[in-house]
Amino acid sequence: MCGVAGLFDRSRRASxxxxxxxxxxxxxxxxxRGPDDAGIWTDVRAGIALGHRRLSIVDLxxxxxxxxxxxxGRFSVTYNGEVFNFRELRALLESRGSRxxxxxxxxxxxxCVETWGIEDTLTRLNGMFAFGLWDAQDRLLILARDRFGExxxxxxxxxSRIVFASELLALPRCPWNDWEVDRQALAVYFRDLCxxxxxxxxxxxxxxxxxxxxxxxxxASLRARTHTYxxxxxxxxxxxxxxxxxxxxxxxxxxxxxxxQAVHRRMVADVPLGALLSGGIDxxxxxxxxxxxxxxxxxxxxxxxxxxxxxxxxYAREIARALGTVHTEHYVSESEIAxxxxxxxGVYDEPFADSSQVPTLLVSRIARKHxxxxxxxxxxDELFGGYPRYDVIPDLWHRLxxxxxxxxxxxxxxxxxxxxxxxxxxxxxNDRLCAxxxxxDDARELVARVSSILGSDALESLYxxxxxxWKDPRGLVLGSGPLPVSNISNDLPRALSEAExxxxxxxxxxxxxxxxxxxxRAAMNVALETRIPFLDPEVxxxxxxxxxxxxxxxxxxxxxxxxxxxxxxxxxxxxxPKMGFSIPVGRWLTGxxxxxxxxxxxxxxxxxxxxxxxxxxxxxxxxHLAREQSWSHEIWAVLQFQLWHESFxxxxxxxxx
Numbered sequence: 001m002c003g004v005a006g007l008f009d010r011s012r013r014a015s016x017x018x019x020x021x022x023x024x025x026x027x028x029x030x031x032x033r034g035p036d037d038a039g040i041w042t043d044v045r046a047g048i049a050l051g052h053r054r055l056s057i058v059d060l061x062x063x064x065x066x067x068x069x070x071x072x073g074r075f076s077v078t079y080n081g082e083v084f085n086f087r088e089l090r091a092l093l094e095s096r097g098s099r100x101x102x103x104x105x106x107x108x109x110x111x112c113v114e115t116w117g118i119e120d121t122l123t124r125l126n127g128m129f130a131f132g133l134w135d136a137q138d139r140l141l142i143l144a145r146d147r148f149g150e151x152x153x154x155x156x157x158x159x160s161r162i163v164f165a166s167e168l169l170a171l172p173r174c175p176w177n178d179w180e181v182d183r184q185a186l187a188v189y190f191r192d193l194c195x196x197x198x199x200x201x202x203x204x205x206x207x208x209x210x211x212x213x214x215x216x217x218x219x220a221s222l223r224a225r226t227h228t229y230x231x232x233x234x235x236x237x238x239x240x241x242x243x244x245x246x247x248x249x250x251x252x253x254x255x256x257x258x259x260x261q262a263v264h265r266r267m268v269a270d271v272p273l274g275a276l277l278s279g280g281i282d283x284x285x286x287x288x289x290x291x292x293x294x295x296x297x298x299x300x301x302x303x304x305x306x307x308x309x310x311x312x313x314x315y316a317r318e319i320a321r322a323l324g325t326v327h328t329e330h331y332v333s334e335s336e337i338a339x340x341x342x343x344x345x346g347v348y349d350e351p352f353a354d355s356s357q358v359p360t361l362l363v364s365r366i367a368r369k370h371x372x373x374x375x376x377x378x379x380x381d382e383l384f385g386g387y388p389r390y391d392v393i394p395d396l397w398h399r400l401x402x403x404x405x406x407x408x409x410x411x412x413x414x415x416x417x418x419x420x421x422x423x424x425x426x427x428x429x430n431d432r433l434c435a436x437x438x439x440x441d442d443a444r445e446l447v448a449r450v451s452s453i454l455g456s457d458a459l460e461s462l463y464x465x466x467x468x469x470w471k472d473p474r475g476l477v478l479g480s481g482p483l484p485v486s487n488i489s490n491d492l493p494r495a496l497s498e499a500e501x502x503x504x505x506x507x508x509x510x511x512x513x514x515x516x517x518x519x520x521r522a523a524m525n526v527a528l529e530t531r532i533p534f535l536d537p538e539v540x541x542x543x544x545x546x547x548x549x550x551x552x553x554x555x556x557x558x559x560x561x562x563x564x565x566x567x568x569x570x571x572x573x574x575x576x577p578k579m580g581f582s583i584p585v586g587r588w589l590t591g592x593x594x595x596x597x598x599x600x601x602x603x604x605x606x607x608x609x610x611x612x613x614x615x616x617x618x619x620x621x622x623x624h625l626a627r628e629q630s631w632s633h634e635i636w637a638v639l640q641f642q643l644w645h646e647s648f649x650x651x652x653x654x655x656x657x
Contacts, residue, residue, distance in 0.1 A: 002033060002034040002052060002053055002054050002055050002066070002079070002080045002081075002166075003027065003030035003031070003032075003033030003034045003052070003053040003080060003165075003166040003167065003170075003524075004027075004050075004051065004052055004053075004078040004079065004080045004130065004131060004132055004153075004164075004165065004166050005023055005026035005027040005030070005050075005051040005052075005078070005164065005165040005166070005170050006023065006048070006049060006050045006051060006078060006132040006141075006162075006163070006164050006165070007019055007022060007023055007026075007047075007048070007049040007161070007162070007163050007174065008047060008048055008141045008161065008162035008163075008216060009047035009048075009049075009160070009161050010047055010160040010161065010162075010216075010218055010219075010220040011047070011159075011160040011161065011220070012044075012045075012047045014044075014047065015044065016042050016044035019042045019044060019047070019048075019049040020040050020042050020049060022049070022173065022174050022175070022176075023040055023042070023049040023050070023051040024040050024051060025173040025174075025654075025655070026051060026163075026165055026170040026171070026173045026174060027040065027051030027052060027053050027165075027170070028053075029167075029169065029170045029173050029651065029654075030053055030165065030166055030167050030170050031053050032524065032525050032526070032527060033053055033055065033080070033166060033167070033524045033527065034052070034053030034054040034055045034527070035053070035055065035527050036054050036055055036056040037052075037053075037054035037056065037064075037065060037066075038051075038052065038053050038054070039051070039052045039054070039065055039066050039067055040052075040067075041067040041069075041076060043134070043136070046134070046136070046139060046218065048076075048134050048141065050067040050076060050077070050078040050132060050134065051067075051078060052066040052067050052078045052079075054066060055372070055524075055527050055529060056270075056271070057082065057269050057270065057271055057372065057373060057529055058082070058086075058103070058104055058105055058268070058269065058270055059102050059103040059104035059270065060270050060271075061102060061103075063101055063102025063103065063104060063107070064102060064104040064106060066078055066079060066106060068104075068106050068107065068110060069110070070110040070111065070113070070114050071098075071099070071101075071110075071111065071114070072114060073136070074114065074135065074136050074137045075110050075113055075114065075133060075134065075135055075136070076133070076134045076136070077106065077109065077110055077131055077132065077133045077134070078131060078132050079106050079109060079129065079130075079131035080129060080130050080131060080151050080166055081127055081128045081129030081130060081131070081146065081150070081151045082105060082127050082128060082129070082529070082531070083105040083108065083109060083125050083126065083127035083129065084126050084127050084265040084266055084268070084531075084536075085124075085125070085126040085127070085265065086105035086108040086109075086127075087268075089108050089112060089124060089125075090108045090111075093108070093111050093112070093115060096115065098111050098115070105127075109121070109125075109129075109131075112124065112125075113133065118133070118142055118144070118213060118215075119213070119227065119229055122144060122213060122229045122230075123229055123230065125146075126265070126536065126537060126538075127146060128146045128148075128150035128151050128531070128532070128535070129144070129145070129146045129150075129151055130143075130144070130145045130146065130151040130152060130153035130166065130208070131143070131144055131153075132164055139217065139218035140215045140216065140217055140218070141162060141215070141216040142213055142214070142215045142216075143155055143164055143208055143213060143214050143216075144208075144212070144213035144214075145208045145209070145210055145211070145212055145213070146210065146211070147210060147211045147230045147232075147535070147537060148210050148211075148232075148379075148507075148511065148512060148516070148535045149197065149209070149210030149211075149511075149512030149513075149516055150512075150516055150520070150532060150535060151166070151520065152166055152167065152207070152349075152517070152520060153165075153166065153207065153208045154166075154167070154168045154170075154171060154200055154205055154206070154207055154208075155205070155206060155208060155214075156171060156177065156202075156204050156205045156206070157204070157224070158176050158177050158204065159220070160220035161176055162216050163176065163177075167349040167521075168200060168201065168202065168205065168349040168350050169346075169349045169647055169648065169651045170349075170651075171202065171205060172202075172648065172651040172652040172654075172655045173651060173654060173655040174655060175655050175656060177204060179202050179203075179648075179652050179655075180202065180203045181201060181202065181203070181611060181645075181648070182199070182200065182201060182202060182203040182205075183477055183478070183479050183480045183481075183611070184199075184480050184481050184483075185199040185200060185201050186201060186351070186477045186480065186611065186641070187473040187474050187476070187477040187480035187481075187483055188473070188483055188484065189201065189350075189351045189353075189473075189637070189641065190469060190470040190473035190476055190477065190637055190641075191464070191467075191468045191469065191470065191473045191483060192464075192467070192468075192469075192509075192513070192514070193352070193353040193354055193469055193514065193633075193637055194350070194351075194352050194353070194354065194513045194514045194517060195350045195351060195352075195513070196509055196513040197209050197210070197512060197513055199484075200350065201350045201351055201644070201648075202648075209228070210512050211228055211229060211230035211231055211232075212226060212227065212228050212229070213226075213227055213229065214226045214227075215227075230537075232504060232507045232508055232540075233491045233492060233504060233508070235537075235540060235541060235544065236492065236493070236496075236504055236544050237491075237492070237493050238541070239540075239541045239542075239543075239544035239545040240493050240495060240496070240544060240545070241493070242545055243545055243546075243547070244542070244545045244546050244547070244550070248550055248559075248560070248563070249563075251546055251550050251560050251563075252560055252563035252564055252567075254542065255539075255542060255543075255546075255560050255561070255563075255564055256289075256564045256567060258536075258538055258539055258542050259285070259289060259533060259534075259536075259539055259564065260289045260292065260293065261536075261538070262533040262534075262536035262538065262539050263286060263289040263290055263293060263375065263533045264289075264293045265536070266375055266531040266532075266533055266536075267290065267293060267294070267375070269372070269373045271371070271372035271373060272299070272370065272371040272372055272373070273299070273371055273372070273373040273374070273375075274298065274299030274300060274301060274367060274370065274371040274373070274374050274375075275287045275290055275298060275299070275300050275301070275325075275374055275375045275376070276300075276301055276302070276363055276364075276367060276374050276375075276376045276377075276530075277300040277301065277302050277316045277319065277320060277325070277327070278302065278312050278316060278377070279302065279312040279313070279314075279315030279316035279317075279318075279319055279574075280312065280315075280377065280574075281377075281380065281386075281558050281561055281562060281565060281574050282377030282378070282379075282380030282381070282386075282534065282558075282561070283376065283377030284319050284377070284565060284569065284573075284574055285377065285380075285561055285564055285565045286375050286376070286377045286533055286534075287300055287319070287320075287323055287325060287375075288323055288565060288567075288568035288569060289533075289568075290375060291323045291324065291325065291568075292568070297324055297325055297326045298323070298325045298326070299325065299326050299328070299370060299371055300316070300320050300325040300326070300327045300328070301327075301328045301329075301363055301366050301367040301370070301374070302316040302317070302320075302327070302328070302329050302330075302363065303329070303330050303331070303332055303359055303362050303363045303366060304329060304330070304331040304332070305331065305332060305337070305359075305583070306331070306333075306334070307584055309584070310583060310584060313329055313331065315573070315574075315576070316329070317329060318573055319569065319573055319574070322569055322570070322573060323568070323569070328366060328367075328370060330362075330366045332359075332362055334592060335592070336362070337358060337362070337583060337588070338588070338592045338593055338596075340358050340361055340362055341358055341588070341593060341596070342593075342596055343361075344357065344358070344361070344640070344643055345643040345644075345646055345647050346525075346647045347361060347521055347522060347525045348517070348521050348640070348644060349521065349644075349647075350517075350644065351637075351640055351641040351644040351645075352514075352517060352518070352521070352640060352644075353469070353633075353636050353637040353639075353640040353641075354514050354515075354518055355583055355585045355633075355636055356518065356583075357518050357522060358583050359583060360518055360519060360522040360523075361522040361525065364522045364523045364525070364526050364528050365526050367528055368523075368526040368527065368528045371528075372527070372528065372529060373528075373529045373530075373531065374523070374528060374529070374530050374531070375530070375531050375532070375533060376519060376530050376531070376532055377532075377534065378511075378515050378516070378519060378532050378534065378535075379511060379515075379532055379534030379535050380534050380558065380561060381506075381557070381558075382503055382506045382507045382510070382511050383503070383507075383534055383539075383540065383543045383544075383551070384543065384551045384552055384557045384558040384559070384560070384561050385499055385500075385503055385548075385551055385552030385557035385558070386552075386557040386558050387506075387557070389463075389466075389467075389502070390499040390502050390503065390552070390557070391499065391554055393459070393462060393463050393466055393498075393502060394459070394497075394498035394499060394502070396462065396466065397456075397459050397462055397498065400453070400454070400456070400462065403454075405457070452465045452468075453465055453466070458485075459498055459501055459502070460485070460501070460502075460505050461485045463502055463505060464485060469633050469634055469637055470634050470637065475613065475616065476612055476613055476616055476617070477611065477612060477613075478610060478611060478612065478613060492504060497548055499548070499552070500548060516532075519532075543560075546560060562574070562575075585632040585633070585636050586624070586630070586631075586632035589624065589632060589635060589636070590624070590625055594625075597621075597635065597639055600638075600639050600642040600643070601617060601618065601621050601635075601638065601639070601642070603617075603618050606618075609645065611645075612638065612641075617638055620634050620635060620638075621635055
């Protein structure tokens with residue numbers, strides 16, 4: 001696991017000193033991703049510079065140093081990630097006559113590209129990665145990202161110049177652009193609590209979508225070529241078309257084997273390894289399979305909190321005891337959590353407001369004291385329908401469609417043009433509407449919310465409206481435009497249920513843009529590598545080949561996963577309601593974090609920055625202080641943006657020097 005950065009100056013105006021200096025500054029700004037080694041390589045005639053920060057995991061020798069060059073010298077790479085099947089690929093290449101200097105997966109990656117080309121190589125890789133590859137023969141810069149988006153990659157096209165890096169805040173270290181906040185991306189952030197791909201919070205910057213590579217030719221007059229080499233929609237269609245034919249017991253046995261192999265592949269490391277154990281079904285299954293494949297007790301890590309409503313540590317403790325792990329449990333104090341909240345600045349390179357970011361950072365810090373690699377249980381909910389919303393949203397969609405679309409559309413237009421005073425009168429006359437009205441800052445937000453629900457023309461658009469945090473993000477962000485809406489329904493097999501459609505939607509959006517960002521940035525901030533067995537492509541394909549009732553029934557999900565876990569643990573240890581990995585944000589904002597929040601929400605400051613409607617923010621803050629927790633998520637989102645904005649201003653100032 002590492003950090004990458006690079007420049008491609010097709011104008012060739014930059015000197016070698018300038019290329020190397022900018023690239024080094026970018027790479028050094030993400031040194032937390034790779035504290036063990038650093039490297040810069042330039043070719044001024046091609047205008048290319050590649051930078052690397054290394055976290056040594058496999059082949060700790062100098063043979064793993066990057067940027068690395070292929071044996072022929074044609075390809076040079078700066079690479080972040082792990083290829084879990086690199087030993088099998090190496091054996092295949094050696095049978096064809098290839099020879100290797102060291103034992104790293106980076107060298108195998110380069111030889112694969114030499115042998116099979118970039119697209120065929122990417123389809124063969126089982127791993128998590130993001131890299132920049134220079135092809136000296138065809139004079140191409142190729143950027144590539146893994147199937148699910150476990151590893152991040154940002155890039156910006158600045159005329160004839162390209163700049164890229166593992167983390168966004170490395171880009172402002174490059175003085176080739178006036179870096180500014182993208183207001184539309186900011187509005188989407190306040191809808192989703194994260195900035196979804198391919199958007200980025202800075203103008204002219206994009207995230208490379210998962211399962212994609214892009215090739216930039218040396219001739220800047222030619223367009224870059226973008227290609228999707230793997231798509232969850234296509235994989236779902238393929239897997240559904242090859243349905244599993246056995247019984248539920250057969251499926252449990254098969255899944256035990258395939259997931260076990262995925263876990264075993266992710267246990268290869270030349271450094272200490274462990275697992276993050278929350279006590280939930282997903283992480284418990286991963287740890288159970290690790291214990292089954294390990295020759296010595298597995299190291300597991302968990303944090304606890306004093307508030308019983310948020311504390312999963314007792315469950316994790318019992319599971320660790322039953323599996324015989326070497327378990328590290330740390331109960332964090334209120335002061336420790338408050339300190340961690342205030343230290344979030346700089347951890348997340350884009351605005352990010354999933355409050356479980358705080359315990360994720362804390363457990364990563366605890367684990368890093370003992371190990372360098374951890375396995376996690378992320379991805380299980382999206383594969384096995386673990387979220388209650390997979391029942392709630394389809395129910396609402398059915399009720400909504402009782403009213404024909406031809407009636408809903410004019411009704412939506414009518415509501416949009418309803419005066420706020422009329423809404424206020426109606427709210428006072430109807431108790432239920434009055435209670436709903438209290439969730440909004442003013443009548444305009446209520447009108448926007450109701451019209452968005454009624455105007456939803458697809459299940460996915462309704463889903464995004466119902467998941468929205470700020471009910472009117474366009475009204476909050478000054479100068480923002482319409483919000484993009486996802487609709488993948490036409491590309492999915494018609495046989496899929498509405499719950500399955502939402503599971504695919506989350507795999508494409510919530511998983512890479514929220515969950516994987518959360519774990520990557522928190523863990524890599526302390527140079528901890530995380531590996532996710534549920535995102536093995538063979539696990540994904542098998543899960544989607546199973547009948548829906550093998551994966552989930554209405555209400556509880558993860559049926560086949562529970563079947564696997566019962567092979568290793570008694571059901572009473574894990575058959576319990578789902579808990580969130582979070583903190584009591586509402587109570588904390590009115591208590592130990594109040595002064596910190598007040599400074600970030602200062603009205604004069606908001607007006608000076610000119611990005612958010614200061615009146616709306618202050619109104620929400622006052623209402624939250626008056627009624628604890630009612631506005632906690634909205635306020636948390638503003639606070640996390642303000643923290644990020646401080647980090648951006650610092651990075652931008654450093655790049656301008």
